[in-house]
Each structure stands twice: as structure tokens, then as C-alpha cells.
Amino acid sequence: MRPLQPVPPGIRTVLGISFFVLFVAFWAWITLGGHVNRIFLADPLSMLRDGWRLLVEDRFWLDILITIWRVFGGFLLASVVAVPIGIAMGAWKPVEAFLEPFVSFARYLPASAFIPLLILWAGIGELEKLLVIFVGSVFQIILIIAVKVGSTRRDLVEAAYTLGSTNNGIVRRVIMPANAPEIAETLRLVLGWAWTYVIVAELIGSSSGIGYMIINSQSRLATGQIIFGIIVIGLIGLLSDFAFKAFNRWLFPWSLA
């Protein structure tokens, strides 16, 4: 095969789908064929059956909705705080010198390790779930945006100065619009991570949500339900990613033209 040679779109789709088919086929073979103990791994068919029962009888869609709300709530909270701080750090070097060392340190504090502390502070209600996602996302967003903003094209800044921009005008009408697509891309990336944090938050001290259903199913050895829950998370993550991508494209047509 020639390296870096592009693949025609039709073949691309076929190749992409065929791995899913292969994956499920392998899964069906080891489970239905009796190669692994059913207690540890449900087969695809009983997974679908369990999932259907979850949705119809156990009102699992309510858990799904609650998890989605937590992800977006916590993510929104983190974005509202982090985006302005990130822009300020990227634009003004003293602000960066002041905050960067702390943020770099805080970034390595694992959000999951904060859960016991957050439960002490905020109980096991919704606020605690939002805070886990907030802690997990906020420092990441700040740092990535600060770096992107800091590498704003200097020639654009210089051009704006020669056109009469003030320092304030540079930040608002050059630095911010120039980096808006990158900032939106960063948020899309971090939203993906927020899905991980929310499940961790729901595994501990929770009575609702997809994560709760998963930990609950574990005690009943309902592996079909666990796998169904995991797949649901994957699907929602994929959907929100597509939606976010389409939204960015609609918002910043100039960056793709």
C-alpha cells in the first residue's frame, strides 16, 4: 500500500462499518459459542433484550437524561469560568505568569480523588456531580486556551495596530475572533472527557444516572445491562460530538471556506 494515499469515500465507509461488524461478530462468537462464562460477559442478543427492558420497564431513559444534564451543566459551568481566564492568560503575560504555575499544578489533581471531599462539601446531590465535572474540566480548558491565544498570529496583531486598534481593540476584535474556532474545538474535546468524569461521579454515592445503573447492575451480575449502559454513553458522546462539530462549522464558516 502506498503511504498517505487517500481512500475513496465509499470504501472508507465500508471499511469503517466492517470493523464494527467484525467486533460484534467476535463478541457473539465467544459468548454464544460458549467460550466464556455467561456470568462474566453477556452475549449481544441478551444485551439488547436487557437494554430494551431497562428502557421500557425501569425507565432508564430518565437516568440517561439526568446524566446528560449533569455533563452539560458541569461542562457549561467550567466553560464559563475557564474561557475568560484562558483568554486573559494568553493575551496578558503578567496574568499568565501569575496563574500558569498554579493551573499547571491543578491540572494534575485527579477529579475522581476530589469526590470524597466534594461529597463532604456539597452532599451527594446534583451540585456534587456538577463540581466533579467542573474540577475535571476547568483547568484543562484554561491551559489549552491560554496556549492557543498566546500563539495568535503576530502579523494580524501588527496589522490591526497599524489600522488604529487600541490594546483593548486588539483583544476584542483580533485575539478573540482569531481564536474562536480553536476555542470551540477545545470545548468539543473537553466535553468528551466530561463524559468520563460524570460516570465516575455517578459510580460513587449516587442514586440516579447511567453510572448508577452500571454499578447497580454489577451487584446483580447483569453484564448485559452494564454493556448496554456503556454503549449508550458511547452513542450519546458520538452524537454530541457530531452536533458540536456541525455547530462549530455553522458558527465559523470562514475557517473552512
Place this chain on the structure above:
Amino acid sequence: MSKLLIEGVSRTFAGVRGGEPVKALMPIDLAVAANDFITILGPSGCGKSTLLRIVAGLEAPSEGRVLLDGKAVTRPGPDRGMVFQSYTLFPWLTVAENIAFGLRERGMPEEERDGIVASYVDLVGLKGFENHWPKQLSGGMQQRTAIARALANDPEILLLDEPFGALDNQTRGLMQELLLGIWERRKKTVLFVTHDIEEAIFMASRVIVMTARPGRIKSDVAVDLPHPRHYTLKTSPEFSALKARLTEDIRVEAMRTAQTA
């Protein structure tokens, strides 16, 4: 009185990793009359762009000062419009919005801006492209927009840093005629940096030749060719004589650069 005065401007860059400081520009004196079209010609790395950036206020001189209409230049401002060699249109703004940028920064209301923008779109021949993004334009069209953007601000002086350097030869020739045509119709003081000898003569009423680094002024040649100039001028005997003379001047400097590099 001179429009622009460059008085003893020099520039020294600090040495890299404790090395010797690098002299980019020897002290330069230059007086530019109003509505003159001056080209600054020199080999690569001679500091001609640095000189232009000092006039723009994007860099500070190590010594000396720049006066525009008798006022010292301390920072960039809308009275000195600049066109860069790299494509510096704001990619998130359309052609029309790019041209309107300076007027908007000044707080001019939209209705007033629209008229001015339309006239400059017309001037650089971009009618029909007002709502295009810069990415959709060719290099020549981008630079035309950049010229319109700088001119729309009605600057006292227009600074151009090898604006056509990245364009192919044919486009470059057309752009030279376009810019010269604009200058012939609406007089403006222009400082135009280039390393292209033909371009330097064709555009200029006066060519300043600079030496290899550290740059200083080697010769100051008046170009008395008649206006309006047509591209056929480039093959006339007068033009060729000037070109032969400047080629000799610049060749010596280019060789010096090649030896030290």
C-alpha cells in the same frame, strides 16, 4: 517641509546567547517629500524591512527618531498605513469588513463606512467579491484587499513591505500597475520596500539603495520617467540605463551578503 523625516535611525539587536550584538541598521537619515513615491531597494537581510517597521512604530529604533509631519513616532497608528508581505487579512472578516476595519476601530457609523468601503472595493477592482472570505481569494486579490484596507483609513503615508513578494511574476506586474495607477490619481506619500530592481524603478519617483547588513544608504537615485507609466516603459532605453546602474550597485552588495552568509 518634508512629510517624513528619518533622523539618525539605527537598530542593534541583542546578541543571541551572550554573543556579540548584531547591528542591523547603521544610522540612517532620510527626508521624504509629500506625495513622493520612494522605493527602498536592498539585498535580503539588509535591514530595509526593519527601517520600515521603525517608521510604522512596530519596532523602536536603538538611536535616532522618526518624525511624521513634525511629530515623533512612538507607536503604530492609523496615520501610517501598512501592507505586509505575508497575507494579513483578518480571515474571519469578509473583504468588505476587512476594508472597513480601520474605520470601525475609529468608531465611524456603519452607513458612513459603507460608502467609503464601496469606493475602495471599486478602486482595487474587487467588485463582486465584497462578501468573500480571504481564504477564497487568490494571493493577488488578498494583497489588493490589504492595499484597500490600508488606504481606506486615509493614512498620511502608506508603507509597503515587499507587498508583491509572494506573487507570481505576471500578477506582480499587474499589481504594480494597479498600485501606481492609484498613486497617480490620488497622490499619497509612499514608502515601498523591495529587493526587485525593476519593481523599484518602475514604481518610484526616487529609489533609495541600501547596502548589505548593517544597512545604510548607498545611493539615492531620482527616477524622472514620465507618468502615467505603462508596463512597456520597462523595455525603454531610459529604464534600461537606470536598471543597469542599479543592478551594478546592488550586485556588489548582494555579493557581500553572499560572502558573509
